[in-house]
Amino acid sequence: xxxxxxxxxxxxxxxxxxxxxxxxxxxxxxxxxxxxxxxxxxxxxxxxxxxxxxxxxxxxxxxxxxxxxxxxxxxxxxxxxxxxxxxxxxxxxxxxxxxxxxxxxxxxxxxxxxxxxxxxxxxxxxxxxxxxxxxxxxxxxxxxxxxxxxxxxxxxxxxxxxxxxxxxxxxxxxxxxxxxxxxxxxxxxxxxxxxxxxxxxxxxxxxxxxxxxxxxxxxxxxxxxxxxxxxxxxxxxxxxxxxxxxxxxxxxxxxxxxxxxxxxxxxxxxxxxxxxxxxxxxxxxxxxxxxxxxxxxxxxxxxxxxxxxxxxxxxxxxxxxxxxxxxxxxx
Amino acid sequence: xxxxxxxxxxxxxxxxxxxxxxxxxxxxxxxxxxxxxxxxxxxxxxxxxxxxxxxxxxxxxxxxxxxxxxxxxxxxxxxxxxxxxxxxxxxxxxxxxxxxxxxxxxxxxxxxxxxxxxxxxxxxxxxxxxxxxxxxxxxxxxxxxxxxxxxxxxxxxxxxxxxxxxxxxxxxxxxxxxxxxxxxxxxxxxxxxxxxxxxxxxxxxxxxxxxxxxxxxxxxxxxxxxxxxxxxxxxxxxxxxxxxxxxxxxxxxxxxxxxxxxxxxxxxxxxxxxxxxxxxxxxxxxxxxxxxxxxxxxxxxxxxxxxxxxxxxxxxxxxxxxxxxxxxxxx
Numbered sequence: 001x002x003x004x005x006x007x008x009x010x011x012x013x014x015x016x017x018x019x020x021x022x023x024x025x026x027x028x029x030x031x032x033x034x035x036x037x038x039x040x041x042x043x044x045x046x047x048x049x050x051x052x053x054x055x056x057x058x059x060x061x062x063x064x065x066x067x068x069x070x071x072x073x074x075x076x077x078x079x080x081x082x083x084x085x086x087x088x089x090x091x092x093x094x095x096x097x098x099x100x101x102x103x104x105x106x107x108x109x110x111x112x113x114x115x116x117x118x119x120x121x122x123x124x125x126x127x128x129x130x131x132x133x134x135x136x137x138x139x140x141x142x143x144x145x146x147x148x149x150x151x152x153x154x155x156x157x158x159x160x161x162x163x164x165x166x167x168x169x170x171x172x173x174x175x176x177x178x179x180x181x182x183x184x185x186x187x188x189x190x191x192x193x194x195x196x197x198x199x200x201x202x203x204x205x206x207x208x209x210x211x212x213x214x215x216x217x218x219x220x221x222x223x224x225x226x227x228x229x230x231x232x233x234x235x236x237x238x239x240x241x242x243x244x245x246x247x248x249x250x251x252x253x254x255x256x257x258x259x260x261x262x263x264x265x266x267x268x269x270x271x272x273x274x275x276x277x278x279x280x281x282x283x284x285x286x287x288x289x290x291x292x293x294x295x296x297x298x299x300x301x302x303x304x305x306x307x308x309x310x311x312x313x314x315x316x317x318x319x320x321x322x323x324x325x326x327x328x329x330x331x
Numbered sequence: 332x333x334x335x336x337x338x339x340x341x342x343x344x345x346x347x348x349x350x351x352x353x354x355x356x357x358x359x360x361x362x363x364x365x366x367x368x369x370x371x372x373x374x375x376x377x378x379x380x381x382x383x384x385x386x387x388x389x390x391x392x393x394x395x396x397x398x399x400x401x402x403x404x405x406x407x408x409x410x411x412x413x414x415x416x417x418x419x420x421x422x423x424x425x426x427x428x429x430x431x432x433x434x435x436x437x438x439x440x441x442x443x444x445x446x447x448x449x450x451x452x453x454x455x456x457x458x459x460x461x462x463x464x465x466x467x468x469x470x471x472x473x474x475x476x477x478x479x480x481x482x483x484x485x486x487x488x489x490x491x492x493x494x495x496x497x498x499x500x501x502x503x504x505x506x507x508x509x510x511x512x513x514x515x516x517x518x519x520x521x522x523x524x525x526x527x528x529x530x531x532x533x534x535x536x537x538x539x540x541x542x543x544x545x546x547x548x549x550x551x552x553x554x555x556x557x558x559x560x561x562x563x564x565x566x567x568x569x570x571x572x573x574x575x576x577x578x579x580x581x582x583x584x585x586x587x588x589x590x591x592x593x594x595x596x597x598x599x600x601x602x603x604x605x606x607x608x609x610x611x612x613x614x615x616x617x618x619x620x621x622x623x624x625x626x627x628x629x630x631x632x633x634x635x636x637x638x639x640x641x642x643x644x645x646x647x648x649x650x651x652x653x654x655x656x657x658x659x660x661x662x
Contacts, residue, residue: 167595171592
């Protein structure tokens with residue numbers, strides 16, 4: 001069967017809490033989907049057997065023949081050696097080191113498998129099926145626990161000399177700022193990663209006079225500081241809570257500053273921002289756009305669109321499957 | 332005469348104080364050279380007639396026939412629309428606005444002319460004849476009055492969507508830092524541009540107890556604060572002056588931080604640093620390399636070389652001529 005007959009691709013999205021797998025058609029539609037707890041794949045061996053099992057189930061559920069599947073794509077959060085198909089390290093999953101995942105999965109499933117980091121596969125999904133259609137040079141950010149990044153140049157993921165380009169979360173915004181896990185100071189991620197957004201809100205609740213009383217944040221959290229999440233802060237902001245709005249404004253300014261530097265450096269056609277934190281919507285995107293317009297050189301900030309990622313919930317699966325498709329198509 | 336017989340290219344380097352022109356052979360050797368004061372070309376019209384004249388002189392002096400010259404390259408400090416051959420703005424030369432220089436010079440001289448900004452043509456020179464040979468992905472910095480930048484990807488200048496990529500001088504290192512001319516705060520250039528290096532030294536001379544007395548800087552400057560230049564500070568550092576060394580250490584740390592961010596973002600094969608300030612040598616390059624090694628992710632800072640530009644004094648001319656050659660060769 002020629003590649004033109006292989007109309008489906010498998011996508012696997014390894015997330016911090018869930019592993020999602022699905023079969024994706026040529027136009028990016030999800031035909032079947034399954035997910036399981038990331039804790040079930042603490043070891044690569046567990047991951048292999050669980051994946052084999054799941055793929056069989058997906059094929060059966062969707063009545064798609066294995067021969068119609070062109071390959072499998074995997075998006076992994078961490079350091080991935082794409083060209084050798086090796087997962088060097090997984091963020092938050094300590095037992096994975098130098099796992100030759102592409103080879104192992106190819107052998108275990110009979111489907112040619114390609115592995116890349118999650119931000120890169122998400123960018124490929126948006127490029128082919130989402131907010132990046134029609135563009136050849138753009139930059140993707142994923143906002144979540146960490147800040148992922150991918151740079152698309154001439155319609156392809158730009159990887160750099162050793163495949164490690166795109167670490168947008170580790171742009172320094174204040175070289176005297178708080179220490180980041182990467183060893184530098186004042187990185188973007190150190191301000192807008194999930195828990196730093198929450199910490200910003202908690203600090204404001206503790207500092208402001210009467211702030212605790214006036215703010216709806218603690219009410220929404222049932223007076224449990226540990227229940228505060230970016231999602232909850234987005235809700236509070238939507239209800240007009242001053243502290244929540246201020247937190248999002250500051251978060252947007254940090255991100256907008258990073259985008260302005262990226263415009264000065266790379267002059268992309270547009271930015272695409274996805275990930276859980278991006279769901280905050282206009283309370284986040286408004287200050288991002290305003291800051292970008294103010295700071296980028298040559299007035300480029302005003303003509304460089306900042307778009308929300310379009311693939312939503314299943315962006316990881318669709319991106320991984322689309323990534324596999326582009327890998328098989330280009331050889 | 333076919334292009335293979337056209338063995339020479341003209342290079343024009345428009346600098347802040349001097350305009351340099353020369354004829355360059357295929358291997359990057361300068362065959363003849365002339366320069367004049369930048370104040371002589373305040374208007375584009377003056378530039379055209381002065382250039383015509385100079386080109387005639389260079390051809391005569393080198394006994395090279397016009398037919399053996401394949402074209403002219405111009406490197407201009409400012410905002411250049413490369414694809415249309417238009418100089419939008421020249422830094423420090425106010426009367427130039429939207430000058431269609433490529434067309435005008437082509438008509439005036441009968442030699443096909445290409446225009447780009449000075450950092451880009453310098454990068455092409457280093458790519459073909461200098462420290463970039465053998466590399467396809469690298470980043471160039473020119474340190475002088477401003478901080479210029481050029482990004483080489485897949486052996487070509489990366490220009491971005493509107494030809495404005497590469498503004499490395501306007502990477503933000505401290506979003507709360509001092510205001511930069513570009514409108515942002517705490518840009519790299521705001522710390523390591525010529526006059527900010529000097530201002531750093533002057534501040535230290537004024538602040539430190541007895542610093543003025545112990546330092547050799549003012550002696551070298553004949554006790555004239557206005558005579559302090561980066562070149563003089565390099566001399567003082569070479570003589571072991573503590574303040575000068577500290578200024579260079581800090582300057583190197585700023586640049587090294589920017590390079591670490593660039594490694595995280597673009598993972599280049601190497602960096603090439605040129606321009607007058609780079610002549611400070613190891614007092615500058617040592618802290619650059621040390622900071623890069625400390626801050627870049629995945630230990631990439633330790634394996635990404637930071638090289639001095641090789642083309643020296645005439646880098647601008649050789650770069651511009653080489654740039655013209657690559658433009659005619661690729662059509």
